[in-house]
Amino acid sequence: MKPGEIRTKLREDILAELEGSKRELLNLRIQWQAGELKNSAQYAKTRKKIARTKTILREMDLGINKRLYSGETKKQ
Numbered sequence: 392m393k394p395g396e397i398r399t400k401l402r403e404d405i406l407a408e409l410e411g412s413k414r415e416l417l418n419l420r421i422q423w424q425a426g427e428l429k430n431s432a433q434y435a436k437t438r439k440k441i442a443r444t445k446t447i448l449r450e451m452d453l454g455i456n457k458r459l460y461s462g463e464t465k466k467q
Contacts, residue, residue, distance in 0.1 A: 392440070397447050398456075409444045412437055 397405060416437045422428040450456050 394443060394447060397444060402448070402451060405444060405448060409441065409448070412441045412444065416441065 392408075397408075400408075416434070419428060419434045419437060423431070423434065428434070
């Protein structure tokens with residue numbers, strides 16, 4: 392999911408998505424240890440998704456990039 396799509400969601404939805412991603416990462420770790428993981432790139436993608444989501448949550452907490460959350464566009 393792209394950062395712009397995440398920013399349009401409510402905080403509760405973002406937190407739920409983060410929890411789901413963490414669960415998915417745990418399942419991928421278990422599959423890796425059992426030797427059942429088919430696509431090892433999925434592990435890295437999930438880690439990046441978690442980092443992206445946490446970054447956006449932190450931006451919301453600090454009030455950074457407020458114009459991105461209110462739907463405004465940059466004037467040129």
